[in-house]
Amino acid sequence: MSARDELLRKCLDYFLKHGVANLSLRPLAAAAGTSARMLIHHFGSKEGLIAAVMDQVRARLQSSFEPLITDASKRKPGEIMLGFWKVVTSRKYRPYLRLLFEVQILALQNPRRYQRYLIDTSATWLRLIRRALPRDKSNAVMATLCLAVVDGLTLEYLATGNLSRTSKAIDIFLTLLRKQK
Amino acid sequence: MSARDELLRKCLDYFLKHGVANLSLRPLAAAAGTSARMLIHHFGSKEGLIAAVMDQVRARLQSSFEPLITDASKRKPGEIMLGFWKVVTSRKYRPYLRLLFEVQILALQNPRRYQRYLIDTSATWLRLIRRALPRDKSNAVMATLCLAVVDGLTLEYLATGNLSRTSKAIDIFLTLLRKQK
DNA sequence: GCGGACATGTAACGACTGTTACATTCATTC
DNA sequence: GAATGAATGTAACAGTCGTTACATGTCCGC
Numbered sequence: 001m002s003a004r005d006e007l008l009r010k011c012l013d014y015f016l017k018h019g020v021a022n023l024s025l026r027p028l029a030a031a032a033g034t035s036a037r038m039l040i041h042h043f044g045s046k047e048g049l050i051a052a053v054m055d056q057v058r059a060r061l062q063s064s065f066e067p068l069i070t071d072a073s074k075r076k077p078g079e080i081m082l083g084f085w086k087v088v089t090s091r092k093y094r095p096y097l098r099l100l101f102e103v104q105i106l107a108l109q110n111p112r113r114y115q116r117y118l119i120d121t122s123a124t125w126l127r128l129i130r131r132a133l134p135r136d137k138s139n140a141v142m143a144t145l146c147l148a149v150v151d152g153l154t155l156e157y158l159a160t161g162n163l164s165r166t167s168k169a170i171d172i173f174l175t176l177l178r179k180q181k
Numbered sequence: 182m183s184a185r186d187e188l189l190r191k192c193l194d195y196f197l198k199h200g201v202a203n204l205s206l207r208p209l210a211a212a213a214g215t216s217a218r219m220l221i222h223h224f225g226s227k228e229g230l231i232a233a234v235m236d237q238v239r240a241r242l243q244s245s246f247e248p249l250i251t252d253a254s255k256r257k258p259g260e261i262m263l264g265f266w267k268v269v270t271s272r273k274y275r276p277y278l279r280l281l282f283e284v285q286i287l288a289l290q291n292p293r294r295y296q297r298y299l300i301d302t303s304a305t306w307l308r309l310i311r312r313a314l315p316r317d318k319s320n321a322v323m324a325t326l327c328l329a330v331v332d333g334l335t336l337e338y339l340a341t342g343n344l345s346r347t348s349k350a351i352d353i354f355l356t357l358l359r360k361q362k
Numbered sequence: 363g364c365g366g367a368c369a370t371g372t373a374a375c376g377a378c379t380g381t382t383a384c385a386t387t388c389a390t391t392c
Numbered sequence: 393g394a395a396t397g398a399a400t401g402t403a404a405c406a407g408t409c410g411t412t413a414c415a416t417g418t419c420c421g422c
Contacts, residue, residue: 003369019290021202025410036410038370046410098289105286108279108339109200122340138353145350148333149326155336156329158289159303169326172319176357184399206380217380219400227380 004042007032011039011049012056016095019102020050054103054117061096062124069128078174080132081146085170088154089163097154122147149173185223188213192220192230193237197276200283201231235284235298242277243305250309259355261313262327266351269335270344279339303328330354 010032015023025036025046032039043049068083075083087093100121107114129143149170157166191213196204206217206227213220224230249264256264268274281302288295310324330351338347 021287021290024408026408035371037372037412040411041369102286102290104336104340105283106202109202109283118340122337141346141349141353144334144337144346145330145353148337148347148350149329150333151336152329152331152333153325155285155332156303156325159285159299165322165325166329168322169329172322172326176361179361180357205378207378216401218382218402221381222399 007034007038007042008052008056011053015053015057015099019099020054021102021106023050025049051117057096057099058117058121061093061100064093065128075132077132077146078177080129081150081170081174084150085153085167088150089157089167094158098158101155101158188215188219188223189233189237192234196234196238196280200280201235202283202287204231206230232298238277238280239298242274242281245274246309254312256313258313258327259358261310262331262351262355265331266334266348269331270338270348275339278335282336282339 011028014028014031018028023046025039029036029039039049040046043052064087065084068080068087088097103114103117104121107118125147126140126143129146130139133139133142133146153166153169157163160166192209195209195212199209204227206220210217210220220230221227224233245268246265249261249268269278284295284298285302288299306328307324310327311320314320314323314327334347334350338344341347
């Protein structure tokens with residue numbers, strides 16, 4: 001593993017802990033056991049560093065959702081949504097989701113700087129959900145609703161830490177979906 | 182209207198445009214036609230300024246949702262949710278919602294600084310929705326779900342600007358709710 | 363042993379940060 | 393009319409920011 005990769009890993013850890021909104025090179029460098037000088041040297045600029053780290057975030061998340069994607073055709077929609085919810089609320093991925101939401105919100109206020117990190121986020125997830133739903137004319141809208149439910153409940157879970165109530169809400173939603181047919 | 186109130190109004194406008202994450206006194210002062218010196222003089226500190234502005238945001242939002250709250254008992258749950266959706270997606274309130282989401286996300290990474298601005302946000306809305314739903318044992322969880330739907334769809338709407346698709350998703354959700362009974 | 367590319371440390375640059383000291387104006391009150 | 397206190401302008405403080413110039417070290421191919 002190259003020195004740059006090692007550094008990238010430590011930077012990712014720091015991002016997951018401290019977010020990206022108020023990121024400052026010197027404290028990050030100190031935590032990673034190096035200097036701001038070296039961060040710029042390896043990543044070109046602060047922008048480049050953020051891009052590299054966020055690419056890493058996206059890669060890790062995508063690999064985590066890969067099983068859900070590949071097995072999508074063999075499962076019921078409800079199972080897939082529950083699978084999503086399990087990953088999204090696991091302690092391991094909590095900081096990742098926090099980071100994703102942070103970038104999404106920052107992009108709302110500062111599109112020029114952050115919007116590029118959103119390219120895949122919403123569209124990819126929407127596409128995935130659409131594949132798991134019946135291919136009728138309401139497919140796109142229904143996928144929008146399912147994504148919104150997971151998003152909204154994830155946000156509520158991150159804010160309050162109340163896993164029980166939010167998980168029950170997912171269950172109710174899946175019940176509504178079943179009764180619909 | 183006192184000079185402070187006038188200043189506060191201009192600061193609020195600036196917050197709605199530029200957010201709070203990367204707020205800097207000097208550009209804000211320039212936009213408000215004053216100096217950083219005077220901002221500190223009137224509000225004590227940057228912290229005090231943010232608190233004053235966010236209080237203003239909360240007050241304006243609450244007054245906007247007041248009709249929905251007072252008439253809640255006379256309407257069907259679906260109507261109330263649609264009313265919420267109308268307010269939340271109106272051009273006028275778009276920047277307010279952006280700001281609210283921003284503060285919520287910032288609070289996730291920096292609770293000490295921002296959590297106080299969240300005190301009412303989630304709990305108040307949840308309480309309101311609960312009052313509009315049947316008082317059965319699933320009341321709290323159902324309210325959680327409804328709030329998450331509005332939250333998730335609002336976020337999607339803010340990010341993509343696609344009002345048609347997100348509005349249709351709300352409609353589908355309300356249809357699911359009606360079929361449930 | 364030598365040269366050359368790369369890694370790294372030190373220190374600094376200029377810009378920007380919130381905040382404050384000092385001076386001045388202005389209106390009001392005794 | 394003098395005095396007092398608030399409003400405001402100017403300039404600076406000490407600190408942090410991303411970035412860079414310069415020097416030193418370190419390792420590899422020849």
